[in-house]
Amino acid sequence: MSDSSYEEGRPSERAAPQPKEPAITEERSSGAARPNAGPIAREKSGPVGNFLHATEIDQRLLGMVGALVLIWLGFHFYGEFANGFGAFLTSRNLWNLTVQTASIGVMATGMVLVIVTRHIDLSVGSMLGLCAMVMGLMQARWLPELVGLGWGGTWIVAIMAGLLAGALVGALHGFLIAYGQIPSFIVTLGGLLVWRGVAYLMARGETISPLDPTFNLLGGGPYGSIGSFWSWALGIVACLAIGWALYNGRNQRKRFGFPTRPVWAEIFVGALGCLLVIGFVMIVNAYGWPRGIVRQYAASEGIEVPEGGIFISHGFAIPVLILIAVGLFMTFLTTRTRFGRYVFAIGGNPEAAELAGINVRFMTVKIFALMGTLAGIAAVISSARLNSATNSLGTLDELYVIASAVIGGTSLAGGIGTIYGAIIGALLMQSLQTGMVLIGFDSAVQQIVVGGVLVLAVFLDTIYRRRAK
Structure with a gap:
């Protein structure tokens, strides 16, 4: 090996690497630290990607x-x-x-x-x-x-x-x-x-x-259905369960130091879930019993059927x-x-x-x-x-x-x-x-x-x- 090549290869003559900024940023919402690459990636992914990332x-x-x-x-x-x-x-x-x-x-x-x-x-x-x-x-x-x-x-x-x-x-x-x-x-x-x-x-x-x-x-x-009243009751319980699950999940993330979704994303996910539940309840309640079965049911229960008939929802x-x-x-x-x-x-x-x-x-x-x-x-x-x-x-x-x-x-x-x-x-x-x-x-x-x-x-x-x- 020549002297010049030896001089170029000595550790003392190598260019020292520039110190990098720590790729960690403080997550204020959860108190946890996470890589700084996340926000950069979201900026490059566009508004749709940012929305999907935020709502998960x-x-x-x-x-x-x-x-x-x-x-x-x-x-x-x-x-x-x-x-x-x-x-x-x-x-x-x-x-x-x-x-x-x-x-x-x-x-x-x-x-x-x-x-x-x-x-x-x-x-x-x-x-x-x-x-x-x-x-x-x-x-x-x-x-x-x-x-x-x-x-x-x-x-x-x-x-x-x-x-x-x-x-x-x-x-x-x-x-x-x-x-x-x-x-x-x-x-x-x-x-x-x-x-x-x-x-x-x-x-x-x-x-x-x-x-x-x-x-x-x-x-x-x-x-073999639960009717309109119990379907609405079940829908309300489901909406409350969605809200509790989001609230409890957010608290668990904070407790263990994991990143949390933005508040608006939590509200959006909860509202979307409740809208889907309410829409489902409305659909199943909009389907009524057939007229023949309604007449049989009314006769067995001693109910007088008016001229326009009786609407009984199937429900779930x-x-x-x-x-x-x-x-x-x-x-x-x-x-x-x-x-x-x-x-x-x-x-x-x-x-x-x-x-x-x-x-x-x-x-x-x-x-x-x-x-x-x-x-x-x-x-x-x-x-x-x-x-x-x-x-x-x-x-x-x-x-x-x-x-x-x-x-x-x-x-x-x-x-x-x-x-x-x-x-x-x-x-x-x-x-x-x-x-x-x-x-x-x-x-x-x-x-x-x-x-x-x-x-x-x-x-x-x-x-x-x-x-x-």
Whole structure:
């Protein structure tokens, strides 16, 4: 090495690096320090980016809601153009749409956990049919032979038996996957065929009907709804809960030194949530009972019907309330419990999760048992709505459940997924199906559209993950 090159390379002759300003700025609203890159990035992102950053609205959620609104408007105005009237954006159709979404939405919340942990469950439709058959036979044959027809607890025992059957079948799948080292695709594909066959053999292909009258209320309908008063009461409670959640969340952020949203963003999010709740209540209350049922109800209660008739609101249907309850429970389970943290840890890296002390195998059994239990709840809704249990109940539901979870943002690569996204995905899928039925599309066209939407959702998820890297 020459002297000149040596002189240039000596540490004493190198240019000393200029001291940088600390990339930390004081967050006055929370008392915490955070990197100074945040405000700079927001300035460059424009007003829309600043708004989304301040309100912390999920962009994927915003995209799903936008797609849902476009689907609703498209079907409604297409009906007006083709038939002279739009039948989609009516209180009757929207009320029925929420009821039809309930069973798929319940199962989609469980499918999120299955897919997050890098598995798949193709047997949910068959499990639904099996659980429905167990509950139907329990009400129509088995229990009446033991305790007689007049016992009032038949429907309760039937529901417990159906949920237990779903949990056991799901646990069996999880055991074969976790301890038998059989791919979930193969196990659940076999389950799709096996449990459909078992349901057929249990009743020899017969339709089990009628079911317990109290049980049928869980399927919705005029009597399976809570009415206008209780719907408004529930809406007010929901608005108060939204306000409390925002207030408590802000206090928790301050307590632990995390950045908080601006006050105007908190007010906007709370007002938006309450407006959506109030709008939902207004829609379900705008749909009244059919006239024939009103006359039957008035005759049974000794009420005189005036010339103009009586308007009785449906309000929230019980299946919708079940879906809301399941969604809240599953959201709490995935975001506020150790079980939920373990699920996403396994999905992010199963090997690292096992090295960290998580019993991945037993967790897999519990996840699939939970999936089976949710299939049992969906079976309650579906069979009660039909007032019967049939061998074909739940056919192809696995397609809609998986599509709902994927459209809702659950990544097939694992580790990413939300409960509310899956419910919105279920609503979107059911909106497509209902809209195509109203328009008059053939069933073949409906299957083409559903399959295409599923492939498109996976494609968009792939692009999103590439950009996120």
